[in-house]
Amino acid sequence: MPNIRVLRDNAVRKGVKAHEIVRRAYLYVARNQTLPSPLRYQAMLQLNNFGRYSRPTVVKSRCTVSGRGRGIINEFGLCRYQFRLKALKGELPGVSKASW
Template identity: 50%
Template sequence: MSQFRAKKLDLGCFINIRVIRDHTKRKVFAEHEPERQALRYIIRNTTLPQRTRAQAQLQLSQMHCYTRGTQIKNRCIMGGKGRGVFRDFRLARFQFRMNALAGNLPGVKKASW
């Protein structure tokens, strides 16, 4: 347990297990994405032999689930919420409002007409 505390996560936000898991998923996805793209290219290339394409399909299906882009969920970087998150800012609605009113988001201001 002390080993985990010594390791500093540079997430810059409220940390709970979901945020840590999301951070891990993003890191693993970034590491393995070129390999997944290469395997997908081999699978879709009809000029290659069927055996090679089948082996590539098997390798792709045996990769860890965190290497898939669909596993990544947009979470608020301030509070860790998984719903109502603005994709451009990676903030939940309430955190976005508080930061915008405080002037912490450049180029964002309260609308008035």
């Protein structure tokens, strides 16, 4: 059963992906000094009307199993503890226990 944090993180990622192109266009217009100021002002207002889950800074790396937000190994999407458990069970492809 997924954690509520994982579900929220997935919703945030979908929202950011859905609004990314339009946000970038408005940011370009708002920051372009050569354009007239009323047009730039309208672009700023449109940026302010976007929802909470449209900003890419809201996205946080979280473990897909436990929902933990610290110690994430991004290649696998797991926190270090869950990574260790799955590696010891042999559930991760390309990862094996070291033999010294």
